[in-house]
Amino acid sequence: MSDTAPRRFEVRHLQLARALFAALAAAMITFSADHSAAVGLSVFSGFAIATGLVFLLSAWLVHPAGRRTPGILLGILCLVAGMASGLPPLRSATLFFAVVITWALASGTAELVSGIVARRRGDTEARDAILIGAITIALGVALLIVNPAYSLEYFIHDAGQWFTLTGTTIGVGLFGGYAAVVAVFLAIAGLSPRRQTADRTTATAGERA
Template structure:
């Protein structure tokens, strides 16, 4: 007779809610800031990915069993690398914002999407749908930023408010803020949703008889 594995103190729900919290903070900082410069964008981005990376690294041992840790560990490594690059003050330029955020978004998106597809093919259901969605959102963010011209500038005026300039970096930082807001909403919904029990493999008749 085998002893059932002990329940973990932390599970996928805690990881989803932690990631949702960091994404919500990033979205709020960008939304409520009038400065959508590369400096502000990279400051928020670096904090977001470093916090997310730390959460993923811890979850590899606190949440995921052996054999399922490759994706969170790889995502954590990619997030740490992007966060460290973005945290260097003298590198916080428009070109760096586009380069590091596009690279991180596409690479992490592909990793998360492929990991979710592999889990689904292995018969696992927990977090698969959300992993696929977050992976696709990351790839879409990278693709949209690739289509956003860095040197774009549009002068416009609002009666009674003055003249303004809409630039490529303003659009890009806003797009990252929008991405973070969507991720926060979906992961929060996933974290608070009722859990479905994973299917238990059938025990061979010989083992059951013994």
């Protein structure tokens, strides 16, 4: 695709695609009674691989030459994390925390930095990248605080049985909550009017006046 030709795909399409996969991950975690490491890694693997492919495709379909590095880097980070967590025999609580924390800190920092650079250029999507990057870093920090070996048994009288709250359950729940927040924010960002379009409209009205 020529860099001077009109692009059929815009940043909003990237945001909406990311929102879709994040929403699917959030729904799978929320409506699953099993918050084990195996389930958490399975959902994360699908989410990360799908998001990585979206990033890599957007590098050519959305961004012009010279601005593709952030998308390629984020795509690679997501794909590597997704593939590392996609092997069922290796799925464990330790692997879940190790992979998700590493991915969150690395990809969050990359997206935050790319957003800061984009803001200096005046790009309209800079604010979204900065916020999502910060939220992703926050996920990594939150998971660092959770102890994977934590275990608390509690009894619910209405259910008439004992339950166990583990560090893995908390960690998987945190990822599900992160995915839900990202899905809502990116969906709103993708469906909102583009600031650039608004600026063009204002400029055209000024010229006519």
